Amino acid sequence: MKFSVDKHEKYVAIRLDETKLTADITPRLKSEFILLNTEGYCNIVLDLSVVNECDDSQDLSCLLVGDRICKKANGLFIVTGVTECIARLLEISSIDQSLNIVGNLDEAEDLIFMEEIEKELLGSFDQEN
Numbered sequence: 001m002k003f004s005v006d007k008h009e010k011y012v013a014i015r016l017d018e019t020k021l022t023a024d025i026t027p028r029l030k031s032e033f034i035l036l037n038t039e040g041y042c043n044i045v046l047d048l049s050v051v052n053e054c055d056d057s058q059d060l061s062c063l064l065v066g067d068r069i070c071k072k073a074n075g076l077f078i079v080t081g082v083t084e085c086i087a088r089l090l091e092i093s094s095i096d097q098s099l100n101i102v103g104n105l106d107e108a109e110d111l112i113f114m115e116e117i118e119k120e121l122l123g124s125f126d127q128e129n
Helices: 026-038 062-072 084-092 105-128
Strands: 003-007 012-016 044-047 077-080 100-102
Touching: 003 026, 012 026, 026 044, 026 062, 044 062, 044 105, 062 077, 077 105, 100 105
Parallel strands: 012 044, 044 077, 077 100
Antiparallel strands: 003 012
16 A cells, blocks of 8 residues: 655644555555554544545445544544545445545645644633633
């Protein structure tokens, strides 16, 4: 599996550098989500802009694993760069209902920072009461 990882202070971005998402790739992708979470990253952004083909929606279920891991760590799992083919499969399988999907990495970063600010504000509000 070819991919790149770009680690930031508040999140990590993974770009899948494969044109096809297959059953061979998904277990390794799930493992990467788990590994990054154990390293302390609770916000993960997955860039699928290179992926333009997927065997079936079952292979996309690995995205739900990433989402579950991040939610459990009180973070966000965001998918970006979704091509039309992948978007159709996500919609058919209703996986799109569970995921945070945005257009690009800048939007994902904005969403993460807004969420972090909200957590800080709610945390300070809770401490006052």
